[in-house]
Amino acid sequence: MHIKTKTKKNKTLFCLFVFALFQTKINCKLYPKLKESSILDDKENIEVVVDYFNRQQSIAEQCVHDVLELQCLSQENHIKCWNSLFPCHVEQQKIKSDTTPLEKFGVSSDNKETQVMDDKKVEKEQDNSESELKTNDNATIIASDVHKNVEKHVKEKQTVSRVYHTARMKESLSLSNMVVIQYFKDGIEDIPCVEHIDYSLVSLVSANDGGLQVRHIEMFDWIDCNKVLECNGYITEEQKNRVLVVLMGLTLGELLHGRVACFHQVIKSFTKDRISLPFFFYADPCGQIRPSLIQKIRFPLTEKDLVDKNIDDLIAANTHASVNF
Numbered sequence: 001m002h003i004k005t006k007t008k009k010n011k012t013l014f015c016l017f018v019f020a021l022f023q024t025k026i027n028c029k030l031y032p033k034l035k036e037s038s039i040l041d042d043k044e045n046i047e048v049v050v051d052y053f054n055r056q057q058s059i060a061e062q063c064v065h066d067v068l069e070l071q072c073l074s075q076e077n078h079i080k081c082w083n084s085l086f087p088c089h090v091e092q093q094k095i096k097s098d099t100t101p102l103e104k105f106g107v108s109s110d111n112k113e114t115q116v117m118d119d120k121k122v123e124k125e126q127d128n129s130e131s132e133l134k135t136n137d138n139a140t141i142i143a144s145d146v147h148k149n150v151e152k153h154v155k156e157k158q159t160v161s162r163v164y165h166t167a168r169m170k171e172s173l174s175l176s177n178m179v180v181i182q183y184f185k186d187g188i189e190d191i192p193c194v195e196h197i198d199y200s201l202v203s204l205v206s207a208n209d210g211g212l213q214v215r216h217i218e219m220f221d222w223i224d225c226n227k228v229l230e231c232n233g234y235i236t237e238e239q240k241n242r243v244l245v246v247l248m249g250l251t252l253g254e255l256l257h258g259r260v261a262c263f264h265q266v267i268k269s270f271t272k273d274r275i276s277l278p279f280f281f282y283a284d285p286c287g288q289i290r291p292s293l294i295q296k297i298r299f300p301l302t303e304k305d306l307v308d309k310n311i312d313d314l315i316a317a318n319t320h321a322s323v324n325f
């Protein structure tokens, strides 16, 4: 596990980055204690963060499974297919600027061969409905292609969370990381975390402290997550602590044929220091994705559609709500 600290000049944010690979799973019950002390440099608190991280990791896996299950044309093998996204044997290496995209992510042509072989093994166990894949080695997409698209999007739009994107250009990172952010109550910014989408597959965020807002997919106005919780009967701090907001990230959006990732921000509506532990769950750039996992968009938009049809109806028909509580 690597831990980094970063203090912004205006002292509004104090970020402690926790990168960890699959640790033993232990139930987390100490998060409220962490909030009280908000001192993250003693061993006990680091253990708290790691425990919390482990719990988030399994929840995030479950969320992505669920999303893929909903989207899959053929559901039987989706877990096996998803597992092929995480070829843990491929060690991530330091990224050098003069390497090819695949080498950048630690994949030599030998490794690529091995992954295709592994994938064939999975295919063998599949039923006839996917028989066309058995004869076609090109039927697998190397996940770095998805990442390349995401990178393109990052270049075009400056709204993507930099947490993973910039850091991973410099060093190897875990496929999951958690960031501990402290927003100071006397910070000067009205929007201490400006509108953005995350690079991740999914991000898990607690909404118990107020301030987190997500954009409504059709109306484009801001929804206050805390208010949604209260409307749904989560009133006390204890009740709110049990809720996680699942934000769909850019990579999952890209996998699902460009579905809209969740735009979100944090406004300064909190009255005491706000501690947040967003958990980012990423796709392995070296992994493989079976195309049959990804359902085609229900009807592709054409210029004619845009002229003939009401744009609101088109958006509504082509998108799913990107936030689930």
Ligand SMILES: O=C(O)CCC(=O)C(=O)O
Pocket (backbone or CB within 6 Å): 161, 163, 179, 181, 193, 198, 205, 206, 212, 264, 265, 266, 276, 277, 278
């Ligand atoms: O602090 C929060 O609740 C959200 C932070 C966030 O969106 C991010 O770090 O990407």
Ligand SMILES: [Fe+2]
Pocket (backbone or CB within 6 Å): 161, 196, 197, 198, 203, 264
């Ligand atoms: Fe975010």
